[in-house]
Amino acid sequence: MNTLTTGIPQCLEVLASAKTIIITTHQNPDGDAIGSALGLYHFAVNRGIKATIINFSPTPANLQFLPAAHGIEVYTPESHDALIAAADAICILDLNSINRIQTMGDAVLASPAVKVLIDHHQNPTIDAGVMVVDTDSTSTCELIFRIIDASGLGFSPESAMSIYTGIMTDTGGFRYPRTDAEIFQMAGRLLDYGADPVAIAENVFNSSPFSRTVLLGKALGSLTLSYGGKLSVMTVTADDFLQTNALEEDTEGFVSHTLSITGVVMGILFVEFPGKNAIKISIRSKGDVRANDLAGEINGGGHLNAAAGRMYNRSLEDVRAEVVEKAVKYVV
Ligand SMILES: [Mn+2]
Structure with a gap:
């Protein structure tokens, strides 16, 4: 799906007339x-729009260095x-199913505000008034780049820094296809607009507890x-969390190993x-090995x-046995 040519001008039109907007993104x-x-957010605020970011989950510690991250509600x-309910527009970012904002979904769907979906996941199931959806994009940040670039207004340093961060993380540090x-x-x-790649990488990748x-x-x-040797399996048990005092969000990035x-x-x-x-199952693959199809089976x-x-x-053992068995047809 690609709605760049229609969606981007529509999105800019919405932002040109909106006075208050809500921005939200997925849980975790x-x-x-x-x-x-x-x-x-920074683009909107610099244009005089009253913007509020409201998320279901708190912002992870390693992203709190970003300008205005502390204001995320x-x-x-x-x-x-x-x-x-009172917003002119609600911008829904980086998700393809309303379930990904959990209990906030009902309030979003009930609001008469224009919904603007900006996303790069496959098979979006949200029927938004404005869609900027491109499954070939590296990241939702790439789409935000295209929207702001099309406005001709340029990027503030705060905006540039934020967008660079998402492109960096969703490309695995400029390594993924x-x-x-x-x-x-x-x-x-x-x-050029002020993003500092060394400081951003240091904050995101080298600031673990x-x-x-x-x-x-x-x-x-x-x-x-x-x-x-074609499939590798990593497991983190409830006991591991208890022994290390680590948090659920700390497993972010483990799967890349x-x-x-x-x-x-x-x-x-x-x-x-x-x-x-609950057992969370994260799947990564190389080339044309279809991680999304295996995920679809569960x-x-x-x-x-x-x-x-x-x-x-x-049980963990049960889930692991079933998923590993299902994986055979993708890897062999
Ligand atoms: Mn993304």
């Missing part, structure tokens, strides 16, 4: 989610439903190979959250090479 936000929200119906000349040109222009690195050690120790082994074409991370009866979804799902009220 990553660099692209927070980066795109803040990139758009965590959704409660009492504080925000009236604001959501679709890291092409155009994305480097965009990144280069963001540097010690407990996270200890948890990573346990996760690396759990690695196993299947199917002649599954693909760092020669010969592996698919990696799966199973995370058992303490006291939640009611999850995502991109060709990066996808995820959750399974509930089952």
Whole structure:
């Protein structure tokens, strides 16, 4: 799906007449989610729009260095439903299903505000008045770049920094497929507008609490190979969290280690959250090995090479056995 040529001018039209907007992104936000929200936020505020970012989940610690990140609000119906109902526009970023904003979804859908969906995931199921959806984009931040660029107003340093962050994280530090000349040109222009790539990488990648690195050690120790070394499996148990005092969000990025082994074409991370009866399954793959199709088999979804799902009220062993068995047809 590609709605760039129609969606971008429509999006700019909405922003040209809106006085108040809400910006929101998915639960457990990553660099692209927070980066795109803040990139758009700074653009809007600089144009005199009253913008508020409201998310279901708090902002991860390693993204709080971004300008205005501390002003991002965590959704409660009492504080925000009236604001959501009264907004001129609601910009929904980096998600393809309203479930990804959890309990905030009802208030968003009920609001008469124009909905603007800006996303790069496959199969969007949100029927927004304005859609800027391109599944070939590296990131939602790339789409925010295109929108602001099309406005002709240029980028503030705050906006540039935020957008660069999401492009960097969603391309795995400029390593994943679709890291092409155009994305480097965009990144280069963001540097010209004030993004500092060294400071951003330092903040995002090199500012973990010690407990996270200890948890990573346990996760690396759990690695196993299947199917002649083509599938690698990593597991983080509820016990690992309790022993290390690490947080759920600390497993962000762990799954990339599954693909760092020669010969592996698919990696799966199973995370058992303490006291939640839920197992999170993150899937990564190389080339045309379809991570999203495997995720689809467990009611999850995502991109060709990066996808995820959750399974509930089952033991970790049980879930792992079933998913590993399902993976065989993708890797062999
Ligand atoms: Mn994204």
